[in-house]
Amino acid sequence: MTRQSRLLPRLLIAIAVLSTLVMVVAPLFYIFAAAFAQGWRAYVQNIMDPLTLHAIWLTVLVALIVVPLNIVFGVAAAWLIARFRFPGRSLLVTAIEIPFSISPIIAGICYLLLYGRQGFLGPWLEAHDIQILFALPGIVLVTLFVTSPFVAREVLPLMQAQGSEQEEAAVTLGASGWQIFRRVTLPNIRWALLYGAVLCTARAVGEFGGVSVVSGSIRGQTNTLPLHVELLFNDLNVAGAFAAASTLTLIAVVTLLLKAVLEGRAR
Amino acid sequence: MTISITGLTKSFDATQVLRGIDLKVEDGELLALLGPSGSGKTTLLRIIAGLEWPDAGQLVVAGQDWLALPAQKRRIGFVFQHYALFPHMTVRDNIAFGLTVRPRSERPAPAQIDATVDNLLNLLQIPHLADRFPGQLSGGQRQRVALGRALAIQPAVLLLDEPFGALDAAIRRDLRRWLREVHEKTGSTTIFVTHDQEEAFELADRVVVMGDGQISQIGTADEIHDHPASAFVAQFMGASITLPVTLRGGRAEAPGLDARELMTCAEADGPGQLHLRPDSIALESDPASPWVLTRKDSNGTDLRLVLTGPDDSQIDVDLPRRGAPALVVGGHFRLRPLWGAMFSDAGPVAPAAPIRLSA
Ligand SMILES: Nc1ncnc2c1ncn2[C@@H]1O[C@H](COP(=O)(O)OP(=O)(O)OP(=O)(O)O)[C@@H](O)[C@H]1O
Ligand SMILES: [Mg+2]
Numbered sequence A: 001m002t003r004q005s006r007l008l009p010r011l012l013i014a015i016a017v018l019s020t021l022v023m024v025v026a027p028l029f030y031i032f033a034a035a036f037a038q039g040w041r042a043y044v045q046n047i048m049d050p051l052t053l054h055a056i057w058l059t060v061l062v063a064l065i066v067v068p069l070n071i072v073f074g075v076a077a078a079w080l081i082a083r084f085r086f087p088g089r090s091l092l093v094t095a096i097e098i099p100f101s102i103s104p105i106i107a108g109i110c111y112l113l114l115y116g117r118q119g120f121l122g123p124w125l126e127a128h129d130i131q132i133l134f135a136l137p138g139i140v141l142v143t144l145f146v147t148s149p150f151v152a153r154e155v156l157p158l159m160q161a162q163g164s165e166q167e168e169a170a171v172t173l174g175a176s177g178w179q180i181f182r183r184v185t186l187p188n189i190r191w192a193l194l195y196g197a198v199l200c201t202a203r204a205v206g207e208f209g210g211v212s213v214v215s216g217s218i219r220g221q222t223n224t225l226p227l228h229v230e231l232l233f234n235d236l237n238v239a240g241a242f243a244a245a246s247t248l249t250l251i252a253v254v255t256l257l258l259k260a261v262l263e264g265r266a267r
Numbered sequence B: 001m002t003i004s005i006t007g008l009t010k011s012f013d014a015t016q017v018l019r020g021i022d023l024k025v026e027d028g029e030l031l032a033l034l035g036p037s038g039s040g041k042t043t044l045l046r047i048i049a050g051l052e053w054p055d056a057g058q059l060v061v062a063g064q065d066w067l068a069l070p071a072q073k074r075r076i077g078f079v080f081q082h083y084a085l086f087p088h089m090t091v092r093d094n095i096a097f098g099l100t101v102r103p104r105s106e107r108p109a110p111a112q113i114d115a116t117v118d119n120l121l122n123l124l125q126i127p128h129l130a131d132r133f134p135g136q137l138s139g140g141q142r143q144r145v146a147l148g149r150a151l152a153i154q155p156a157v158l159l160l161d162e163p164f165g166a167l168d169a170a171i172r173r174d175l176r177r178w179l180r181e182v183h184e185k186t187g188s189t190t191i192f193v194t195h196d197q198e199e200a201f202e203l204a205d206r207v208v209v210m211g212d213g214q215i216s217q218i219g220t221a222d223e224i225h226d227h228p229a230s231a232f233v234a235q236f237m238g239a240s241i242t243l244p245v246t247l248r249g250g251r252a253e254a255p256g257l258d259a260r261e262l263m264t265c266a267e268a269d270g271p272g273q274l275h276l277r278p279d280s281i282a283l284e285s286d287p288a289s290p291w292v293l294t295r296k297d298s299n300g301t302d303l304r305l306v307l308t309g310p311d312d313s314q315i316d317v318d319l320p321r322r323g324a325p326a327l328v329v330g331g332h333f334r335l336r337p338l339w340g341a342m343f344s345d346a347g348p349v350a351p352a353a354p355i356r357l358s359a
Helices: A003-035 A039-048 A050-083 A089-101 A104-115 A122-127 A136-147 A149-162 A165-172 A177-206 A209-215 A225-234 A238-266 B041-049 B091-100 B110-123 B139-151 B169-186 B197-203 B221-226 B231-236
Strands: B003-012 B015-025 B030-034 B056-061 B076-079 B157-161 B189-194 B206-211 B214-219 B241-248 B251-253 B270-276 B281-285 B291-298 B302-308 B314-320 B332-337 B341-344
Touching: A003 A238, A039 A050, A039 A238, A050 A089, A050 A136, A050 A149, A050 A177, A050 A225, A050 A238, A089 A136, A089 A149, A104 A136, A104 A209, A136 A177, A136 A209, A149 A177, A165 A177, A165 B076, A177 A238, A209 A225, A225 A238, B003 B041, B015 B041, B015 B214, B030 B041, B030 B197, B041 B076, B041 B157, B041 B189, B076 B139, B091 B110, B091 B139, B110 B139, B139 B157, B139 B169, B169 B197, B189 B197, B197 B221, B206 B221, B206 B231, B214 B221, B214 B231, B231 B270, B231 B341, B241 B314, B241 B341, B270 B332, B281 B314
Parallel strands: B030 B189, B030 B206, B076 B157, B157 B189
Antiparallel strands: B003 B015, B003 B056, B206 B214, B241 B251, B241 B270, B270 B341, B281 B332, B291 B302, B291 B332, B302 B314
């Protein structure tokens, strides 16, 4: 090897390490450093603030609703696409990808236009006293939209690669549809499914843009954790903002670790 | 269980894959479906299993209309070409699967399931593999497990799609003999698909030759070998050489051809085709023959010869190297076929009768 060709890889590695440090590790450290800047006591106080606690609870609640729904619909869609040929199949494949290519804020505005007071369904909803916008249903709907591709996208390639022979074998052995799903299909996709669910959770917890449009950020009511961080920050309550952000970061880091473990298992 | 198939047709989109299949399988018979790739063998098997539905025709098994029955109710043992074992279950659980999914009222007691599986493991000669996962098995072992899983439900009919397709030659021969034994012990009506004619003839009671969605011939190994029903069957049996001949009184005549060894056929007089195998032609020196030896190679055991004849047509001839006559490139030779099938362009002499050949 020439001197120059040895230099180039080292240079590239150095750049990669440096940029990771600057862009990922340093901010992560800084979040926790700033959160604990005024000591443990202040940190705990900030977290135990009722409004922050409510934001945490709301975020967890949204994830608890959204993730199971996405698992069910994601598996159903993947199964449909992988196992059946029907008119509109390729349309469905494309439709699953749409939330990835649309900015979440556009999704939020669409919901606003659809369910808002002047919107298409607004008057009807108001007449029936159903509140979607600036309430939990709106937040859940937007989060569902934004996170809907994750499970299907993870499971679909696996199902397609495995083909339907195992399921056909189960049919000839007399298994019913549900038995086939539970005992043959599900075990085959379980790691990909968990992996998709983890990604889905991370996104559901962290979603900001779409939710900020439809939630109205009412403190103590429709303020999710990411929105809460922004509000605290705008209030110049930096320590509070960083404390809230640290919980969000913690959730993200834990999901990331989980993802790494699952990736290992899925191989 | 007897299987009776009549007028079965099946199309995928615009392509017709089965064009009217009529077939009767006797109770306890071991039948081979033999045919080139794409001839519709797998499709026929899948229709019998209930994994595919025909466009028209009937499928009656032991007097029961199976087209009215979902696959789950047919009690089929289906062995897939790539085994399709459940990778997350042990060998034992794989084999027991068909018993454990039965409705509670019909399900055998756990101890009884265990006993059945143990019996099968012994029959399959793999009791030591009971607790392994499919990923930890060799191809031949997986094949045995796949067969065990299919046999566990005591199938009315056992269907195997190229059961040995993915295995090497030595293991294939072993498993073939062993499948024959298993069939004799269980006695279930069995149909297996193959495109290896040696396998079909060695294993099966009767062989069904399929070509292009139709049954070309049904018969025992000897019948099909001695009397191929059509040029397609003859070619599929390895007759890669086609010579234009004149048929007279059931004998083939052509310059440089000595067809005395072939039995006469019941084909009409006139122009026709003679189908020959490269390995069953003897050569005799004959300066008057139009066939000239133009190439001579050896692969150690056989001589591979190329002869050029009328209109620059070329044929291959394989002779055992030992005991071969002295052959000089450029010499003229007469062809003396030991096996062949003749078909007249005008068809057989009415009434249709099988052509006759020497073995
Ligand atoms: N699901 C399907 N959709 C469309 N065409 C199909 C389908 N299954 C089979 N075919 C077509 O039907 C024809 C017969 O297929 P089949 O699998 O029955 O052949 P085969 O005799 O088993 O061949 P091989 O020896 O290669 O396995 C092929 O031309 C194939 O392309
Ligand atoms: Mg096939």
